[in-house]
Amino acid sequence: MTSKYYENKSNARHDNYEIATPQLEKRRYIEALKLVLGNAPVGSTNQQVKDNALAITLKVLLAIKSAQIEEAVGNLSLDDIDILMKYIYRGFEYPSEGSSGHLLLWHEKAFNVGGSGSIVRVLSDRMRV
Amino acid sequence: MSQTLTFGDSCAPITCHAWNKDRTQIAFSPNNNEVHIYQKEGNEWKQTNNLVEHDLRVMGIDWAPNTNRIVTCSVDRNAYVWTQGDDGKWTTTLVLLRINRAATCVKWSPAENKFAVGSGARLISICYFEKENNWWVSKHIKKPIRSTVTTLDWHPNNILLVAGSADFKVRVFSAYIKDIEDQPGPNVWGSKLPLGQLLAEFPNSPSGGGWVHSVSFSADGNKVAWVGHDSSISIADATQGKSMIKVKTEYLPFLGCNWISNNSLLVAGHSCIPLLYCHDGDELRFVAKLDNTQRKESGGLSAMKKFQSLDRQARIETSDTYLDSIHQNAITCISLYKGTKANAKKFSTSGLDGQLVIWDLDSLERSIEGLKIV
Numbered sequence: 001m002t003s004k005y006y007e008n009k010s011n012a013r014h015d016n017y018e019i020a021t022p023q024l025e026k027r028r029y030i031e032a033l034k035l036v037l038g039n040a041p042v043g044s045t046n047q048q049v050k051d052n053a054l055a056i057t058l059k060v061l062l063a064i065k066s067a068q069i070e071e072a073v074g075n076l077s078l079d080d081i082d083i084l085m086k087y088i089y090r091g092f093e094y095p096s097e098g099s100s101g102h103l104l105l106w107h108e109k110a111f112n113v114g115g116s117g118s119i120v121r122v123l124s125d126r127m128r129v
Numbered sequence: 130m131s132q133t134l135t136f137g138d139s140c141a142p143i144t145c146h147a148w149n150k151d152r153t154q155i156a157f158s159p160n161n162n163e164v165h166i167y168q169k170e171g172n173e174w175k176q177t178n179n180l181v182e183h184d185l186r187v188m189g190i191d192w193a194p195n196t197n198r199i200v201t202c203s204v205d206r207n208a209y210v211w212t213q214g215d216d217g218k219w220t221t222t223l224v225l226l227r228i229n230r231a232a233t234c235v236k237w238s239p240a241e242n243k244f245a246v247g248s249g250a251r252l253i254s255i256c257y258f259e260k261e262n263n264w265w266v267s268k269h270i271k272k273p274i275r276s277t278v279t280t281l282d283w284h285p286n287n288i289l290l291v292a293g294s295a296d297f298k299v300r301v302f303s304a305y306i307k308d309i310e311d312q313p314g315p316n317v318w319g320s321k322l323p324l325g326q327l328l329a330e331f332p333n334s335p336s337g338g339g340w341v342h343s344v345s346f347s348a349d350g351n352k353v354a355w356v357g358h359d360s361s362i363s364i365a366d367a368t369q370g371k372s373m374i375k376v377k378t379e380y381l382p383f384l385g386c387n388w389i390s391n392n393s394l395l396v397a398g399h400s401c402i403p404l405l406y407c408h409d410g411d412e413l414r415f416v417a418k419l420d421n422t423q424r425k426e427s428g429g430l431s432a433m434k435k436f437q438s439l440d441r442q443a444r445i446e447t448s449d450t451y452l453d454s455i456h457q458n459a460i461t462c463i464s465l466y467k468g469t470k471a472n473a474k475k476f477s478t479s480g481l482d483g484q485l486v487i488w489d490l491d492s493l494e495r496s497i498e499g500l501k502i503v
Binding site for chain 2: 042043078079082114115116117118120121124125126127
């Protein structure tokens with residue numbers, strides 16, 4: 001983990017819709033997931049930007065089928081797992097039909113890789129998604 | 130491999146502990162305003178003293194090995210220096226900390242002529258003895274600390290001090306007191322060293338999270354290691370341009386860290402198991418878990434044992450939640466038992482389960498595969 005990583009984050013293009021939607025349309029969900037996590041606006045102070053990013057990330061998470069979750073998680077770096085965990089918890093805040101059950105599956109797989117540490121970081125990090 | 134001690138019948142958490150020079154006596158606080166001193170007699174540990182002067186919970190204890198003085202600090206905003214008379218009784222000397230919040234941590238300097246106290250008043254008091262009045266006076270380091278100072282450690286040169294704080298920063302300060310010391314020469318951390326000079330500042334996390342629980346200078350004083358509440362372990366090296374390495378671990382947060390050789394770092398905390406990490410070039414590598422205790426078969430659990438285990442884990446329901454480790458609750462304090470930071474042979478840990486465990490690194494090295502302390 002370097003500070004450069006987060007600098008990139010805060011300067012990242014905040015419109016995740018724009019970058020992830022083409023991948024979603026092509027059904028390249030894992031690519032889309034990497035893009036939304038890699039460009040998560042953690043450093044942003046604009047709530048609207050964060051809410052938009054949450055919406056598109058949830059869309060990606062819910063689009064990935066249960067059987068593919070493990071593969072998707074396996075493709076992520078440890079830093080991305082931390083971001084993913086943050087989105088999973090935020091996703092629990094805004095449940096929709098069947099979403100929580102699906103997010104629990106994501107949680108289980110992300111926990112297998114990131115351990116308790118990634119949950120602790122959801123709680124302790126000041127920069128939220 | 131390891132030896133577990135419990136003191137008296139109490140299962141109260143051990144807030145912190147400190148050993149005397151020859152490790153025949155230990156001072157610890159059972160999570161209240163008292164400091165108990167136990168002495169080893171044969172194989173038994175007997176309580177010899179109970180230091181009661183603080184009104185509120187004791188937060189820090191440090192025992193100066195050569196001058197045989199104990200310093201304690203507490204939530205009641207006071208610190209006391211205890212000296213032992215010929216009759217074995219401990220008497221206090223007043224310390225003028227001049228703080229308006231709890232004192233959180235205390236450490237003697239290596240030369241034992243001064244000590245540092247961190248506090249919730251967002252400052253560090255550097256205390257030294259004033260003969261004329263027979264008390265300890267203090268000078269403050271204030272800037273740029275923005276929250277409670279949670280942990281301190283001295284550089285071996287007796288001048289520099291590293292402090293971790295709840296504002297997610299680790300800072301290296303000069304704690305040079307010109308009234309009692311000669312002018313220090315330059316070192317790797319800096320050359321201008323008036324009291325309070327900030328020589329380095331490291332964020333625990335660029336995303337601004339994780340208050341710092343413990344800091345440690347390496348034996349040569351060139352490196353600083355710390356652990357934060359985001360389950361991370363970090364090292365900054367002054368000889369590498371004060372560059373920082375950070376590892377985000379998969380464990381629960383660590384509460385203590387200590388160097389046991391110039392490259393080996395010990396960490397322990399909420400996951401109840403001490404871990405060993407090795408600083409190797411520009412990476413911090415996980416080496417081993419130092420506790421491979423397997424779950425014991427609970428054949429014929431006595432009522433006494435049962436209630437003791439309820440007490441140790443601070444739980445109220447009776448379902449069995451025995452952990453696969455010696456410590457049954459978070460480890461809050463690590464100290465060296467034998468050897469120095471450059472070459473430690475044994476260390477001790479204490480925690481919320483009221484146990485104190487002495488770990489033998491040599492026998493651990495023999496029994497754990499792939500464990501090599503370098």
